[in-house]
Amino acid sequence: MIIIFPMQKKEIITIHDIARKAGVSPSTVSRVMNNTVPVADNKREAVLAAVAALNYRPNILAQNLVRGRSMAIGILTQNIASPFYGEIHQGIEQGLKDSGYHPLFVVGNWHLPEELVALETLTMRQVDGIIMLAGTIPDERVRQVAATTPLIMAGRWVKGLEQQCLQIDNIKGSYEATCHLLQLGHRRIVLLQGVLNHGDAVERRLGYEQAMREANLEIDPQLIIDGQFTRQSGLLAVEQLLNRNVFFSAMFAMNDEMAYGARLVLYRRGLRVPEDISIIGFDDTVQSAYTTPPLTTIRYPMFEMGLQAAQAILKLIQGETVILPLLPTQLIVRESTVRYHQ
Amino acid sequence: MIIIFPMQKKEIITIHDIARKAGVSPSTVSRVMNNTVPVADNKREAVLAAVAALNYRPNILAQNLVRGRSMAIGILTQNIASPFYGEIHQGIEQGLKDSGYHPLFVVGNWHLPEELVALETLTMRQVDGIIMLAGTIPDERVRQVAATTPLIMAGRWVKGLEQQCLQIDNIKGSYEATCHLLQLGHRRIVLLQGVLNHGDAVERRLGYEQAMREANLEIDPQLIIDGQFTRQSGLLAVEQLLNRNVFFSAMFAMNDEMAYGARLVLYRRGLRVPEDISIIGFDDTVQSAYTTPPLTTIRYPMFEMGLQAAQAILKLIQGETVILPLLPTQLIVRESTVRYHQ
DNA sequence: CTGTTAGCGCTTTCAT
DNA sequence: ATGAAAGCGCTAACAG
Numbered sequence: 089m090i091i092i093f094p095m096q097k098k099e100i101i102t103i104h105d106i107a108r109k110a111g112v113s114p115s116t117v118s119r120v121m122n123n124t125v126p127v128a129d130n131k132r133e134a135v136l137a138a139v140a141a142l143n144y145r146p147n148i149l150a151q152n153l154v155r156g157r158s159m160a161i162g163i164l165t166q167n168i169a170s171p172f173y174g175e176i177h178q179g180i181e182q183g184l185k186d187s188g189y190h191p192l193f194v195v196g197n198w199h200l201p202e203e204l205v206a207l208e209t210l211t212m213r214q215v216d217g218i219i220m221l222a223g224t225i226p227d228e229r230v231r232q233v234a235a236t237t238p239l240i241m242a243g244r245w246v247k248g249l250e251q252q253c254l255q256i257d258n259i260k261g262s263y264e265a266t267c268h269l270l271q272l273g274h275r276r277i278v279l280l281q282g283v284l285n286h287g288d289a290v291e292r293r294l295g296y297e298q299a300m301r302e303a304n305l306e307i308d309p310q311l312i313i314d315g316q317f318t319r320q321s322g323l324l325a326v327e328q329l330l331n332r333n334v335f336f337s338a339m340f341a342m343n344d345e346m347a348y349g350a351r352l353v354l355y356r357r358g359l360r361v362p363e364d365i366s367i368i369g370f371d372d373t374v375q376s377a378y379t380t381p382p383l384t385t386i387r388y389p390m391f392e393m394g395l396q397a398a399q400a401i402l403k404l405i406q407g408e409t410v411i412l413p414l415l416p417t418q419l420i421v422r423e424s425t426v427r428y429h430q
Numbered sequence: 431m432i433i434i435f436p437m438q439k440k441e442i443i444t445i446h447d448i449a450r451k452a453g454v455s456p457s458t459v460s461r462v463m464n465n466t467v468p469v470a471d472n473k474r475e476a477v478l479a480a481v482a483a484l485n486y487r488p489n490i491l492a493q494n495l496v497r498g499r500s501m502a503i504g505i506l507t508q509n510i511a512s513p514f515y516g517e518i519h520q521g522i523e524q525g526l527k528d529s530g531y532h533p534l535f536v537v538g539n540w541h542l543p544e545e546l547v548a549l550e551t552l553t554m555r556q557v558d559g560i561i562m563l564a565g566t567i568p569d570e571r572v573r574q575v576a577a578t579t580p581l582i583m584a585g586r587w588v589k590g591l592e593q594q595c596l597q598i599d600n601i602k603g604s605y606e607a608t609c610h611l612l613q614l615g616h617r618r619i620v621l622l623q624g625v626l627n628h629g630d631a632v633e634r635r636l637g638y639e640q641a642m643r644e645a646n647l648e649i650d651p652q653l654i655i656d657g658q659f660t661r662q663s664g665l666l667a668v669e670q671l672l673n674r675n676v677f678f679s680a681m682f683a684m685n686d687e688m689a690y691g692a693r694l695v696l697y698r699r700g701l702r703v704p705e706d707i708s709i710i711g712f713d714d715t716v717q718s719a720y721t722t723p724p725l726t727t728i729r730y731p732m733f734e735m736g737l738q739a740a741q742a743i744l745k746l747i748q749g750e751t752v753i754l755p756l757l758p759t760q761l762i763v764r765e766s767t768v769r770y771h772q
Numbered sequence: 773c774t775g776t777t778a779g780c781g782c783t784t785t786c787a788t
Numbered sequence: 789a790t791g792a793a794a795g796c797g798c799t800a801a802c803a804g
Contacts, residue, residue, distance in 0.1 A: 149495045150797035174511030355722040380697040492781035
């Protein structure tokens with residue numbers, strides 16, 4: 089059986105219809121629609137009346153063509169389903185709201201070939217600006233893109249493009265995380281690292297080292313373990329650590345996701361958090377307030393980053409210059425860390 | 431100080447340039463670019479050569495205008511940062527990949543005014559099709575939209591539009607969740623409900639009742655408590671329940687988020703999961719495998735739903751008819767549920 | 773202040 | 789099979 093699917097053909101009403109009905113020229117209609125140059129009050133009203141009467145909506149496709157703009161901002165993100173990126177996306181949404189521009193998301197999955205395809209999609213779609221959320225596209229390529237299109241890089245430094253990079257103070261955040269543990273009396277502090285050549289991981293390592301150094305503790309390589317910023321990798325890394333039987337009383341995971349994984353192994357091995365092991369994470373992902381116990385962590389201002397990236401790209405498009413701040417982090421003390429006791 | 435920001439002016443090369451270089455007419459170029467009608471081999475090659483030489487990319491904005499299509503699919507979603515919707519979005523991404531269409535996300539936040547604005551944005555942007563992810567827009571309005579634009583509704587039934595609705599088997603899933611608990615010997619099973627007039631909540635209630643009835647248990651109103659599908663609401667509801675001192679050994683939360691909230695209160699009150707209380711959720715959000723203990727739940731095929739919604743909308747746009755399946759759920763037994771023991 | 777005139781870059785009849 | 793011509797709906801000089 090064939091189902092007939094009636095789709096009302098909506099008749100297109102154009103600027104000419106309005107012009108005719110209002111007794112003016114199309115240009116005048118355009119002028120009042122866009123508020124570009126003054127128009128006599130009586131004509132303006134006539135136009136507005138006609139617009140209302142015919143429920144006229146300018147054809148964006150036509151506007152885009154003639155203006156040579158797509159009114160879209162390309163967002164090269166890495167993961168469209170993660171809570172972390174999700175919050176950044178929300179910030180971007182917010183920042184673009186009422187600007188007339190809309191976000192066009194393409195995802196790279198931290199995977200160069202995909203990212204390149206995604207970037208290609210963006211240029212094909214002729215976006216008016218690009219916000220890149222970190223990723224693995226080589227600096228050189230990023231610079232090339234930035235040379236032809238307004239671009240903001242969020243969460244990563246690109247050499248020679250520092251003024252268009254929006255980043256958090258990783259070192260400070262990581263330093264504070266480690267200090268928090270130190271202040272609680274912990275000495276044997278595991279560092280659960282993220283992807284090694286990743287900028288965030290590098291900087292956070294620095295913060296950890298600085299804090300340890302200031303506490304006159306030397307860094308035990310046995311306490312440094314590697315993950316990939318994923319739950320799974322955190323779980324695996326800590327599992328191996330436990331098998332090696334090295335003593336520690338606290339752990340700093342370079343992000344909350346890995347902390348979740350770590351927390352699960354500890355649970356499975358009968359180690360209690362925080363009674364036996366204290367854990368601090370990084371990011372303050374939305375879930376972290378509801379884990380058991382709620383996770384102490386360093387807040388990554390994701391929403392703020394998205395918001396600022398959006399505002400900045402709009403300025404760049406307008407030809408204005410931007411001054412991007414180094415976004416601050418914040419220690420959020422919850423229940424996964426306690427004072428060290430024998 | 432004013433920073434000069436040099437933006438290379440990329441010179442636009444058009445179909446005419448190609449035509450000239452290939453010694454053919456623009457129409458012919460268009461024909462080979464779009465493979466619409468046969469073109470003599472030698473001319474085709476000349477065109478292709480010119481395209482390659484000049485690195486020509488058709489101007490999508492112009493194509494859109496003349497074709498009267500935006501090549502965008504509007505996605506009216508409720509939350510751009512939630513892992514639940516996130517997975518659906520991923521499915522949509524996937525389904526739209528290589529179709530030439532791209533998703534245009536607008537968010538409604540389960541808030542009618544916002545949803546209406548979002549919908550307006552979509553029509554203003556002249557999307558070629560719409561995927562609505564549930565939400566609170568009245569059925570009547572949805573039908574109106576569907577009358578003028580290809581539309582798929584995911585996660586909700588709309589009367590008279592059933593063929594365009596993609597939904598899961600809520601009753602069965604909920605029935606199985608309850609049966610799971612019943613089979614483990616639980617009798618006093620709390621039902622942590624979601625928003626009352628929400629279709630999913632209504633259907634899941636039905637599944638619970640059916641299972642209880644078949645087990646010859648009558649439903650104790652004291653065991654039915656209300657949440658809003660959020661972590662916070664789950665926490666509050668269970669807190670109140672605990673204060674009322676009614677006995678129960680298991681709980682079925684209508685979604686995982688509420689289960690997280692519930693789990694946290696229990697933790698705070700010193701009640702162990704699963705030793706004292708068994709919990710089963712619904713959705714199988716990405717986090718659920720990493721809570722402590724990992725959460726037993728009913729899998730909601732989010733990715734699949736997104737994928738199918740995308741494929742369906744593409745067919746609808748092509749004028750084809752679609753037959754949407756009732757998506758199955760699946761019981762995922764993890765560690766938050768155990769056999770009841772005195 | 774406002775109408776006329778050209779297109780934006782592409783697709784698509786319509787002839788040939 | 790292919791070129792010429794006519795727009796898609798709108799904006800933006802350019803005169804007046």
